[in-house]
Amino acid sequence: MIEYDDIYFMQQALKEAVLAYEEDEVPVGAVVVINNKIISRGHNQVELLTDATAHAEILALTSAFNFLGAKYLPDATLYVTVEPCLMCCGALYWSKIGRIVYGTSDEKNGFQHITRENWPFHPKTELVKGVLKDECAQLMRSFFKSKR
Numbered sequence: 001m002i003e004y005d006d007i008y009f010m011q012q013a014l015k016e017a018v019l020a021y022e023e024d025e026v027p028v029g030a031v032v033v034i035n036n037k038i039i040s041r042g043h044n045q046v047e048l049l050t051d052a053t054a055h056a057e058i059l060a061l062t063s064a065f066n067f068l069g070a071k072y073l074p075d076a077t078l079y080v081t082v083e084p085c086l087m088c089c090g091a092l093y094w095s096k097i098g099r100i101v102y103g104t105s106d107e108k109n110g111f112q113h114i115t116r117e118n119w120p121f122h123p124k125t126e127l128v129k130g131v132l133k134d135e136c137a138q139l140m141r142s143f144f145k146s147k148r
Helices: 006-022 056-068 086-095 133-147
Strands: 029-034 037-043 077-081 099-106 126-129
Touching: 006 029, 006 037, 006 056, 006 077, 006 099, 006 133, 029 056, 037 056, 056 077, 056 086, 077 133, 099 133
Parallel strands: 077 099, 099 126
Antiparallel strands: 029 037, 029 077
16 A cells, blocks of 8 residues: 655645636635545635635535544544634534644634644644645635736
8 A cells, every 4th residue: 555645645635726726716625534545625615605614624524524424533634725714723623633734824814823822623633734835825826816
């Protein structure tokens, strides 16, 4: 069995973000991984679904819960191209996800200045920042530049 790494799975999340971009959605993509296998994917669908909660993370989590028939994901890793917003942090907290890996920071809407004192995730959740951050940031810049 091939062992994939954080870069590989973030590339898969980036593919989801590109789908969002092509659908004129804010280009955020996410994948949920367990045992080196992607079990769910998601990208922003706020405009398509006319639902402010249809963020990549929420859609990927819901799909993972359905796939596993479980409400908690302690053995899973979420790869997401952009730092989660406060709403998504809440969903990730309640999912008890084991690990979160994100690409670029979101100065405007992300949960900034995460420390152990204001930790928005489950106490056992591990956080990794900055995987393929330049690629993730460039996609966001390109999207918003096209809107101006």
